[in-house]
Amino acid sequence: MKNLSLITLSVGSMLFFSCQQTPKNNTAAETKDSLSSTTEQKKTERTDTVPATAPTTVKAYNENTVKLVKDKLVTIFKDDLSKNLIPEPSRKFILFEYDLNEDGKTEIFVGLTGPYFCGSGGCTFLLLNHEGEKVTQFTVTDYPVIIAKTKTKGWKDLILSSAGKNHLMKFNGTGYPSNPSVQPIFEGTPGNDLPKFPNTVNADFPWVNF
Numbered sequence: 001m002k003n004l005s006l007i008t009l010s011v012g013s014m015l016f017f018s019c020q021q022t023p024k025n026n027t028a029a030e031t032k033d034s035l036s037s038t039t040e041q042k043k044t045e046r047t048d049t050v051p052a053t054a055p056t057t058v059k060a061y062n063e064n065t066v067k068l069v070k071d072k073l074v075t076i077f078k079d080d081l082s083k084n085l086i087p088e089p090s091r092k093f094i095l096f097e098y099d100l101n102e103d104g105k106t107e108i109f110v111g112l113t114g115p116y117f118c119g120s121g122g123c124t125f126l127l128l129n130h131e132g133e134k135v136t137q138f139t140v141t142d143y144p145v146i147i148a149k150t151k152t153k154g155w156k157d158l159i160l161s162s163a164g165k166n167h168l169m170k171f172n173g174t175g176y177p178s179n180p181s182v183q184p185i186f187e188g189t190p191g192n193d194l195p196k197f198p199n200t201v202n203a204d205f206p207w208v209n210f
Contacts, residue, residue: 061095061206061208062097065095065097065108066095066208068108068128068131068132069093069095069108069110069128069132069208069210070208070210071132072110072126072128072132072134073093073110073210074210076126076134080116085116086114086116087114087115087116089113089114089115090112090113090114090115090116090117091114091209091210092112092113092114092207092208092209092210093110093111093112093113093207093208093210094110094111094198094205094206094207094208095108095109095110095111095205095208096108096109096111096145096197096198096205097109098147098156098195098197100147100155100156100171101154101155101156101171102154105129105130106130107127107128107129107130107135108126108127108128108129108130108132109125109126109127109145109197110125110126110127110128111123111125111143111145111197111198111205112124112125112126113207119140121140121162121163121181122139122140122141122142122161122162122163123140123141123142123143124137124138124139124141125137125138125141125145126138127175127176135175135176136175136176136177136178137178138160138176138178138179138180139178139179140162140163140179140180140181141160141161141162141180142160142161142162142163142164143161143197143198144161144196144197144198145158145159145160145196145197146158146159146160146166146190146194146195146196147159147194147195147196147197148168148190148194149194152170152171152172153170153171153172153173154171155171156171157169157170157171158176159186159190159194160180160183161180162179162180162181163181165185166185166186166190167180167181167183167184167185167186168183168184168185168186169183
């Protein structure tokens with residue numbers, strides 16, 4: 001009888017301690033799952049979310065130049081704009097300022113995009129003077145526009161690509177030829193140190209709507 005009581009007591013003790021340990025194991029598992037879930041969430045946040053303070057390479061445009069270009073584009077294309085012939089994807093531009101004739105006043109390259117301005121041969125882009133007056137409207141041109149070291153009549157020569165070939169564009173006294181595809185082929189490879197618009201390696205020109 002005494003042995004039976006001892007066996008009963010032993011079994012009861014084992015059941016008691018077993019019951020006490022099970023919640024601890026469950027709690028540990030739940031804690032592990034919670035930590036794992038939190039870790040995965042943090043990983044997802046780091047991967048999928050760009051911090052608001054992330055650095056950017058986008059160059060800031062001169063506010064006055066942006067307004068000048070907007071007004072000029074609206075004036076040049078006012079008829080087609082009034083008829084809604086220029087779709088939304090085409091109503092934006094990028095710009096680049098450079099002093100081509102070294103008179104201390106920058107000229108303005110205006111790049112255009114979208115189905116209205118671009119085709120299989122390239123895109124239309126404008127060259128304006130510092131007051132927004134049109135110097136040349138180029139057609140069938142691929143980016144980037146490259147500014148050469150050589151000059152013609154006091155203005156820097158341009159190297160423009162059309163249909164996969166580089167062409168040398170020379171100032172004629174009032175402007176540049178509008179269609180690069182019919183101009184002389186540029187012999188050689190443009191140097192990496194030449195100014196480019198846009199720079200395809202560091203495409204840092206934001207598009208602006210007009």
